Amino acid sequence: xxxxxxxxxxxxxxxxxxxxxxxxxxxxxxxxxxxxxxxxxxxxxxxxxxxxxxxxxxxxxxxxxxxxxxxxxxxxxxxxxxxxxxxxxxxxxxxxxxxxxxxxxxxxxxxxxxxxxxxxxxxxxxxxxxxxxxxxxxxxxxxxxxxxxxxxxxxxxxxxxxxxxxxxxxxxxxxxxxxxxxxxxxxxxxxxxxxxxxxxxxxxxxxxxxxxxxxxxxxxxxxxxxxxxxxxxxxxxxxxxxxxxxxxxxxxxxxxxxxxxxxxxxxxxxxxxxxxxxxxxxxxxxxxxxxxxxxxxxxxxxxxxxxxxxxxxxxxxxxxxxxxxxxxxxxxxxxxxxxxxxxxxxxxxxxxxxxxxxxxxxxxx
Numbered sequence: 001x002x003x004x005x006x007x008x009x010x011x012x013x014x015x016x017x018x019x020x021x022x023x024x025x026x027x028x029x030x031x032x033x034x035x036x037x038x039x040x041x042x043x044x045x046x047x048x049x050x051x052x053x054x055x056x057x058x059x060x061x062x063x064x065x066x067x068x069x070x071x072x073x074x075x076x077x078x079x080x081x082x083x084x085x086x087x088x089x090x091x092x093x094x095x096x097x098x099x100x101x102x103x104x105x106x107x108x109x110x111x112x113x114x115x116x117x118x119x120x121x122x123x124x125x126x127x128x129x130x131x132x133x134x135x136x137x138x139x140x141x142x143x144x145x146x147x148x149x150x151x152x153x154x155x156x157x158x159x160x161x162x163x164x165x166x167x168x169x170x171x172x173x174x175x176x177x178x179x180x181x182x183x184x185x186x187x188x189x190x191x192x193x194x195x196x197x198x199x200x201x202x203x204x205x206x207x208x209x210x211x212x213x214x215x216x217x218x219x220x221x222x223x224x225x226x227x228x229x230x231x232x233x234x235x236x237x238x239x240x241x242x243x244x245x246x247x248x249x250x251x252x253x254x255x256x257x258x259x260x261x262x263x264x265x266x267x268x269x270x271x272x273x274x275x276x277x278x279x280x281x282x283x284x285x286x287x288x289x290x291x292x293x294x295x296x297x298x299x300x301x302x303x304x305x306x307x308x309x310x311x312x313x314x315x316x317x318x319x320x321x322x323x324x325x326x327x328x329x330x331x332x333x334x335x336x337x338x339x340x341x342x343x344x345x346x347x348x349x350x351x352x353x354x355x356x357x358x359x360x361x362x363x364x365x
Contacts, residue, residue: 011186016151017042019187023158026192030079031057033070038122039178040112043084064089068096075105076216078203084110097171098137102218106165110174112181115341123341124178129318132175133292140230142237144172145291147262151185159190166198168236179264246289255284258302260323261312262288269312271346299326312349313337
């Protein structure tokens with residue numbers, strides 16, 4: 001038997017957007033539908049260049065509204081499909097995402113976040129946190145949201161996003177940012193062919209002699225039917241919240257102060273942890289990997305150990321609300337961050353911690 005070629009990858013220097021796009025091809029996507037917008041246009045450009053050489057369909061739609069509805073239709077037919085955009089484009093997709101969630105269809109959406117609100121900047125931001133994790137469209141629904149912190153995870157989370165989306169028949173989102181999208185790092189790509197296609201008996205693939213036709217809809221005129229659908233969704237979300245929480249801890253064992261940060265901000269905070277400990281300040285870090293479901297339980301446990309927590313974000317303080325919900329008032333929760341495409345430095349974060357400690361000492365004196 002001929003040995004299978006290209007089963008594994010060697011480390012290769014890649015830009016984040018391109019690493020993600022390559023992973024999508026290796027995940028055996030049937031189609032990508034999207035529209036160019038900075039800072040994620042390389043995803044579309046890479047796929048337009050590479051997919052014709054291999055397998056799958058890539059189509060530049062006339063708008064983000066068109067692309068998300070193409071995703072809706074293709075996912076309903078059982079295809080493994082993906083789109084990507086940034087800021088304003090993701091906003092245009094919200095109605096379609098609500099339809100997809102209600103119809104319980106799997107797909108992957110990538111948001112390479114830029115500074116906002118409005119047209120904003122093309123620099124990195126985390127200002128789309130609320131939109132991603134609280135349901136940016138109408139109705140009671142959730143996306144499964146993964147937050148990469150490296151170019152390697154930009155690739156890995158494509159596979160993970162599809163696994164979760166298909167396991168729960170629910171749209172998944174990779175919430176990343178312009179810096180990770182443009183950054184170049186060494187990547188080992190996931191193994192090609194390691195994400196088998198799922199069976200889709202619910203798909204609209206037509207009536208045959210062996211099966212009746214399926215109907216996929218998000219329209220339920222009778223309130224009793226709409227409530228029944230909502231109850232099914234809520235039951236699914238409870239299972240996701242129980243079984244799919246992911247996070248990373250760094251030096252939390254003896255920490256007196258806990259930083260909470262996701263994505264690029266968590267990389268900044270790793271350096272803050274080291275800088276603080278060099279000065280004798282016992283800082284730890286919890287990085288949520290899944291933003292939905294959120295690691296409420298673990299943060300609540302750590303609240304019994306630390307003196308205070310600080311949420312570090314590239315926004316006006318959106319995730320800090322979830323940190324406060326998690327700790328249930330056990331310890332103070334502070335916030336520091338930058339907005340509009342500005343990135344906090346490790347020294348900035350450490351300075352905020354030292355200011356809090358200085359104020360505490362003044363009050364004690």
